[in-house]
Amino acid sequence: MDVFDRLKAAAPDAWASYVEHDFVRRMGEGSLPEEAFRTYLVQDYLFLIQFARAYALAVYKGRSLADMRAAQAGLSAILDVEMGLHVRLCARWGLSPDDLEAATEETGTVAYTRFVLDAGAAGDLLDLHVALAPCVIGYAEIGRRLAEEIGPGLATHPYREWIGEYAGEAYQELATSARRHLGDLAARAMTESRFPDLARLFAQASRLEADFWQMALDPRGPR
Numbered sequence: 103m104d105v106f107d108r109l110k111a112a113a114p115d116a117w118a119s120y121v122e123h124d125f126v127r128r129m130g131e132g133s134l135p136e137e138a139f140r141t142y143l144v145q146d147y148l149f150l151i152q153f154a155r156a157y158a159l160a161v162y163k164g165r166s167l168a169d170m171r172a173a174q175a176g177l178s179a180i181l182d183v184e185m186g187l188h189v190r191l192c193a194r195w196g197l198s199p200d201d202l203e204a205a206t207e208e209t210g211t212v213a214y215t216r217f218v219l220d221a222g223a224a225g226d227l228l229d230l231h232v233a234l235a236p237c238v239i240g241y242a243e244i245g246r247r248l249a250e251e252i253g254p255g256l257a258t259h260p261y262r263e264w265i266g267e268y269a270g271e272a273y274q275e276l277a278t279s280a281r282r283h284l285g286d287l288a289a290r291a292m293t294e295s296r297f298p299d300l301a302r303l304f305a306q307a308s309r310l311e312a313d314f315w316q317m318a319l320d321p322r323g324p325r
């Protein structure tokens with residue numbers, strides 16, 4: 103069992119609340135309301151900006167060139183790949199770059215992203231990568247599972263681009279290397295007495311992912 107599996111096994115309810123959330127189930131069934139998906143897309147744009155900052159923090163927190171390069175690869179994957187795909191996906195859903203720029207962060211976006219940034223600022227690189235793990239590795243698990251469940255019907259599925267992106271080879275490889283790097287870091291920096299604190303961090307990040315889905319199902323009115 104690698105450290106990622108150990109973290110999941112220590113937080114089964116939090117993990118299930120995230121990867122089996124109603125938003126995910128309804129996206130897979132194709133019954134997710136389009137408005138909920140648009141709300142999610144806008145908040146995810148703002149989320150990705152903050153997550154790029156978290157990877158920049160990981161570069162700063164790195165103590166070896168290998169750790170700094172791994173963090174730089176994560177930063178580049180967001181800024182140069184995921185963000186571009188995301189902006190194109192938003193355009194196909196009627197959201198222009200101006201719409202995205204004008205949007206403001208919802209409470210759930212602030213809560214999750216600043217929680218991760220704080221975990222990294224207050225802790226070391228392992229704390230930061232544990233807080234990031236549900237994000238990067240969880241989406242690969244969700245994308246792969248949905249693509250398997252939908253099968254050939256994916257070609258005409260309403261959410262095919264999103265599912266295809268996270269089930270696709272490029273994202274799957276990114277998640278595999280993030281998982282390997284987390285294992286390497288843990289082998290160097292994790293003592294058994296530290297594990298319960300890391301498991302708490304992982305569980306909280308997983309719950310905040312679940313809240314992020316929920317936020318799109320229950321958008322607040324104007325204020």
Ligand SMILES: Cc1ncc(CN)c(N)n1
Binds near residue numbers: 146149236238241
């Ligand atoms: C909220 C959230 N979590 C994870 C991912 C995948 N990087 C994302 N785009 N958005």
